[in-house]
Amino acid sequence: MVMAYAIVTVLTIVANAGIAAADFARAEFVLANSAEVGVPRSWLPWLGALKGAGAVGLLIGLLGVRPLGIAAATGLVLFFIGAVVAHVRMRVYSTMVGPVGYLGLAVASLVLALLR
Template sequence: MLATLKAAGAVGLLLGLLGVRPVGVAAAAGLCLFFVGAVVVHVRARVFHNIAFPGVYLALAVASLVLAVAR
């Protein structure tokens, strides 16, 4: 299920690049929320050895949201 959500976010970002701006912004916001949740789950479970992965993806999702809104 998590992979399906990430794939839907990726498709939404692609649609945003192709000209459907509201879908791109919504997908970027959804991916931000998804990866914030991933970081929160890692922190709550005290799994810090691989927290860099969701942290980097969160940074990329935030960057895509900033760029989508700025356009």
């Protein structure tokens, strides 16, 4: 179980750090997707910071501060539930695979952290 937790959590960290970097860089796909779901461009640094904080919290949890890792995973689950809701609200299903994938990683990290 510890190995599964480590692997899934590292994947979640890498994925969230990557998308946070894309938010900060205002990558074209991020701008297009956020415009489609009605997220203002001014929110991108804040959303990137939340994803980055989640990745850092997961890393610290992986390194031994379990409560912080659990809190970070919980925050990411809530964040990506919000992202999925935003896609559904605007009926933008074509790009919903991203938020659903990130949500799945966050849920898996949370469950495995709790079972550890």
